[in-house]
Amino acid sequence: MTPILNVRALVKNFAGLVATDNVDLTVEDGEIHALIGPNGAGKSTLIAQLMGELRPTSGTIELAGRSIDALPTAGRVSLGLARTFQITCLLPDYTVLDNVAIAAQVRSGHSFRFWGDVRTETALREEAMQLLTQVDLQSRANALVVNLSHGEKKQLELAVAIATRPRLLLLDEPMAGLGHVESQQMVATLRGLKNQVSMLLVEHDMEAVFALADRISVLVYGRVIASGTADEIRNDPAVREAYLGEGDELC
Amino acid sequence: MTPQTEHSSRRLLPALAVLALLIALPYLAQATGYTAMTTLATRVLIYGIAAASLNLVLGYGGMVSFGHAAFFGIGGYTVGILYQHYTLGEPLFGFIPGTNQLLITLPAAIVVSGLFAAAIGALSLRTGGVQFIMITLAFAQMLFFLFVSLKTYGGDDGLIIRRANELPGLNMRDKQTVYYVCLAIAVLFALVLSRIIRSRFGNVLSGIRQSEKRMAAIGLPVNSYKLVAFIISGMGCGLAGALMANFLRFASPDMLHWTKSGELMVMVILGGVGTLFGPFLGAAVFIVLESLLSSWTENWQLGLGVILLFVVLYTQGGVQALLGRLRRRA
Amino acid sequence: MTLFLEQMLNGVQFGVMLFLLAAGLTLVFGIMGVINLAHGSLYMIGAYAGTWIAGETGSFLLGILGAFAAAALAGVAIEYLVVRRLYGRDHLDQVLATFGLILIFNQTITLIFGRQPLFVSVPAILDGSIEIVPGLEYPLYRLTIIVVGLLVAAGLYLLINKTRIGMLVRAGSTNRDMVRALGVDIRLLYTLVFGLGALLAGLAGFMAGPIMAVQVGMGEQILITTFVVVVVGGVGSIRGAFFASLFLGVVDTGLRAYLPGLLRHVLAGSEADALGAGISSMGIYLIMAIVLLIRPKGLFMPNS
Numbered sequence: 001m002t003p004i005l006n007v008r009a010l011v012k013n014f015a016g017l018v019a020t021d022n023v024d025l026t027v028e029d030g031e032i033h034a035l036i037g038p039n040g041a042g043k044s045t046l047i048a049q050l051m052g053e054l055r056p057t058s059g060t061i062e063l064a065g066r067s068i069d070a071l072p073t074a075g076r077v078s079l080g081l082a083r084t085f086q087i088t089c090l091l092p093d094y095t096v097l098d099n100v101a102i103a104a105q106v107r108s109g110h111s112f113r114f115w116g117d118v119r120t121e122t123a124l125r126e127e128a129m130q131l132l133t134q135v136d137l138q139s140r141a142n143a144l145v146v147n148l149s150h151g152e153k154k155q156l157e158l159a160v161a162i163a164t165r166p167r168l169l170l171l172d173e174p175m176a177g178l179g180h181v182e183s184q185q186m187v188a189t190l191r192g193l194k195n196q197v198s199m200l201l202v203e204h205d206m207e208a209v210f211a212l213a214d215r216i217s218v219l220v221y222g223r224v225i226a227s228g229t230a231d232e233i234r235n236d237p238a239v240r241e242a243y244l245g246e247g248d249e250l251c
Numbered sequence: 252m253t254p255q256t257e258h259s260s261r262r263l264l265p266a267l268a269v270l271a272l273l274i275a276l277p278y279l280a281q282a283t284g285y286t287a288m289t290t291l292a293t294r295v296l297i298y299g300i301a302a303a304s305l306n307l308v309l310g311y312g313g314m315v316s317f318g319h320a321a322f323f324g325i326g327g328y329t330v331g332i333l334y335q336h337y338t339l340g341e342p343l344f345g346f347i348p349g350t351n352q353l354l355i356t357l358p359a360a361i362v363v364s365g366l367f368a369a370a371i372g373a374l375s376l377r378t379g380g381v382q383f384i385m386i387t388l389a390f391a392q393m394l395f396f397l398f399v400s401l402k403t404y405g406g407d408d409g410l411i412i413r414r415a416n417e418l419p420g421l422n423m424r425d426k427q428t429v430y431y432v433c434l435a436i437a438v439l440f441a442l443v444l445s446r447i448i449r450s451r452f453g454n455v456l457s458g459i460r461q462s463e464k465r466m467a468a469i470g471l472p473v474n475s476y477k478l479v480a481f482i483i484s485g486m487g488c489g490l491a492g493a494l495m496a497n498f499l500r501f502a503s504p505d506m507l508h509w510t511k512s513g514e515l516m517v518m519v520i521l522g523g524v525g526t527l528f529g530p531f532l533g534a535a536v537f538i539v540l541e542s543l544l545s546s547w548t549e550n551w552q553l554g555l556g557v558i559l560l561f562v563v564l565y566t567q568g569g570v571q572a573l574l575g576r577l578r579r580r581a
Numbered sequence: 582m583t584l585f586l587e588q589m590l591n592g593v594q595f596g597v598m599l600f601l602l603a604a605g606l607t608l609v610f611g612i613m614g615v616i617n618l619a620h621g622s623l624y625m626i627g628a629y630a631g632t633w634i635a636g637e638t639g640s641f642l643l644g645i646l647g648a649f650a651a652a653a654l655a656g657v658a659i660e661y662l663v664v665r666r667l668y669g670r671d672h673l674d675q676v677l678a679t680f681g682l683i684l685i686f687n688q689t690i691t692l693i694f695g696r697q698p699l700f701v702s703v704p705a706i707l708d709g710s711i712e713i714v715p716g717l718e719y720p721l722y723r724l725t726i727i728v729v730g731l732l733v734a735a736g737l738y739l740l741i742n743k744t745r746i747g748m749l750v751r752a753g754s755t756n757r758d759m760v761r762a763l764g765v766d767i768r769l770l771y772t773l774v775f776g777l778g779a780l781l782a783g784l785a786g787f788m789a790g791p792i793m794a795v796q797v798g799m800g801e802q803i804l805i806t807t808f809v810v811v812v813v814g815g816v817g818s819i820r821g822a823f824f825a826s827l828f829l830g831v832v833d834t835g836l837r838a839y840l841p842g843l844l845r846h847v848l849a850g851s852e853a854d855a856l857g858a859g860i861s862s863m864g865i866y867l868i869m870a871i872v873l874l875i876r877p878k879g880l881f882m883p884n885s
Contacts, residue, residue: 074467077469392805397863556688559677
């Protein structure tokens with residue numbers, strides 16, 4: 001079966017600095033593939049390249065067997081790619097519901113429609129409400145984004161991303177800054193989404209990674225140094241050395 | 252009543268009251284003997300259209316254009332040039348006949364300024380932020396120089412339009428009639444704008460202002476939408492310029508001068524950025540201020556500068572927000 | 582040939598003036614993220630103060646000092662009273678506030694000096710011309726402007742690349758928070774940079790005095806041209822501003838000198854002159870359009 005995401009020999013240089021160093025990576029259909037690595041390993045840069053926000057220096061990216069190298073971000077999203085942001089990136093003047101509904105609107109076709117009142121389009125509002133229920137945020141539907149807690153913003157990020165009906169979701173540290181209980185909620189939500197969408201999960205929270213990931217790849221200084229199941233990664237000496245420093249226990 | 256309709260009726264009532272006042276205005280002007288009020292109000296309406304157009308990109312789309320006088324001027328020159336070819340009886344470029352019919356010149360002005368906006372917008376939107384400001388300003392200046400050098404159309408001195416465009420069945424030489432024509436167009440324009448703002452298009456435009464990155468990430472080809480907004484906005488300014496040329500019976504490079512772009516921005520900020528009626532209010536404040544200050548001193552712009560500085564540094568949201576705050580306090 | 586050389590030198594001289602303004606504008610934007618429309622006003626203030634003092638005292642040197650003092654004072658006052666409140670505000674607020682400043686300065690100058698332009702003659706020691714190459718007599722004063730401009734460019738290069746302040750300026754333009762984290766008094770740095778920009782603008786304004794009319798509105802005219810320089814050279818890049826200034830200065834001067842003549846081959850005299858003047862004043866904007874098409878970030882910026 002063709003993997004949903006197939007990255008081959010991806011390289012990104014920033015004025016002499018190698019941010020992505022010949023990365024090969026696959027995400028199989030239906031899988032949660034975690035990408036871990038110390039700070040500055042190039043994880044966010046990788047996501048930006050997958051989304052087309054940054055141009056790679058060289059290499060190829062395929063989505064479900066189709067090359068997307070030449071596509072701009074919008075084209076990639078319409079083929080089924082979506083992302084969440086580590087530092088949440090939402091529309092601050094809009095309500096929670098508006099934020100999700102606008103994503104549903106953009107997915108449903110072009111927006112060169114100048115006449116009807118978008119706030120009265122019940123189909124969009126209902127779809128958005130349903131998605132909010134999925135991330136357990138329905139009670140906050142009419143709250144303004146500026147008034148949300150950090151955890152709620154993280155949940156909303158997720159709802160907005162799913163509203164584009166992606167086939168592959170790129171999650172940039174969805175647990176970052178969450179408390180223990182919130183993290184567990186997020187893990188449960190992501191697990192619930194697993195049968196809908198494949199995921200590439202960039203995360204520091206090892207507990208969450210081991211709870212969710214089918215496979216794990218380790219990125220250090222822009223290179224993938226190991227790739228395998230949770231157990232394989234746990235016992236990989238190269239990972240232990242590079243990622244943890246010698247002698248430390250994982251978790 | 253549902254909250255939705257209650258909300259819209261609360262907004263509709265004051266709007267209707269203002270409209271009634273505007274309809275009665277020429278009679279009030281005559282009754283009070285202050286007839287200049289009608290021409291003053293005509294200018295307010297015309298600048299209001301221009302400022303509201305600018306506000307579409309500035310307030311709703313978050314694009315700071317410092318070159319919108321270009322479209323205002325192009326609208327004016329479209330009327331003037333068509334009129335000149337009409338009086339001379341020779342077609343423009345050898346095949347476009349001149350005309351003095353408002354029903355032709357207004358759409359023509361809208362189309363021509365839209366085309367210019369498409370070209371300038373496509374180039375300016377290749378970058379963003381501070382470059383966008385400088386580039387729009389520079390292109391407007393370029394067109395200013397172009398019209399200054401066009402001796403055929405009056406060059407520096409501008410183009411005199413001996414008689415305002417004709418509208419079947421109306422006497423366009425009558426100031427009151429011109430006022431009502433402008434009022435009708437302004438109301439129509441505000442209605443169209445209010446639909447656009449609340450439409451799917453307006454929704455993504457406002458989204459772009461709030462976070463371009465977010466809108467791109469949900470799959471929106473952001474630049475196409477910014478460009479279309481820029482074009483619509485240019486068309487609105489062109490319409491205003493065409494009306495102004497009819498009102499003044501004159502089109503000149505002054506209409507494209509960079510200070511005019513600045514003045515349009517000042518109107519937007521005086522009234523309140525990103526509100527539908529703010530720019531009209533701002534235009535009124537600006538015009539009244541201008542005529543008051545300039546009756547005291549010819550250096551009235553000094554006062555304007557000070558007021559502008561105060562508004563920017565110390566109020567958030569212009570006169571409309573100020574009124575709102577006062578109302579809430581009362 | 583000598584005429585052509587002379588026009589090229591005039592172009593370089595205009596370019597050097599543009600550079601003095603563009604350097605300050607691009608520095609202020611690069612390091613503080615503020616767009617200052619009133620930068621042209623500092624040029625005007627330098628021109629008025631210097632020209633007036635030189636005229637009253639008969640001393641060109643006192644004129645220079647006066648221009649420096651007035652421009653720097655005005656610059657620091659602007660920074661302290663207005664621009665300081667605009668850091669971190671959006672560009673719209675910056676544009677409108679500094680537009681307000683333009684109105685205030687223009688009207689104040691009109692109140693003090695009236696609407697008549699001021700004139701000043703070239704100082705005696707710089708009067709006359711020298712033969713640069715056989716057959717080419719070039720005015721000494723314009724040559725001095727070129728030399729001064731090049732010296733300033735060299736000085737800025739050294740300042741930015743070789744000194745601690747320059748290091749902070751470079752760091753500040755790429756990473757403001759980092760500079761703050763280094764414990765630098767960022768306010769002082771901002772004021773210094775702003776003052777430096779004001780000095781350069783004042784210098785340019787004063788030097789322009791004897792060859793252009795000193796009048797209200799002179800600042801905005803050159804400011805808009807400076808914007809074109811900054812866009813073509815790349816925002817925040819002093820090096821880009823330098824090359825773009827010279828390039829556009831030469832192109833603009835060349836077009837004005839030769840285009841009407843060329844047009845006269847196809848059009849009647851007066852029409853050719855008017856159209857030629859129009860198109861040549863559009864020339865640099867067309868270059869800007871082309872640059873935007875091929876290198877939207879500016880000709881001298883790394884393409885990333």
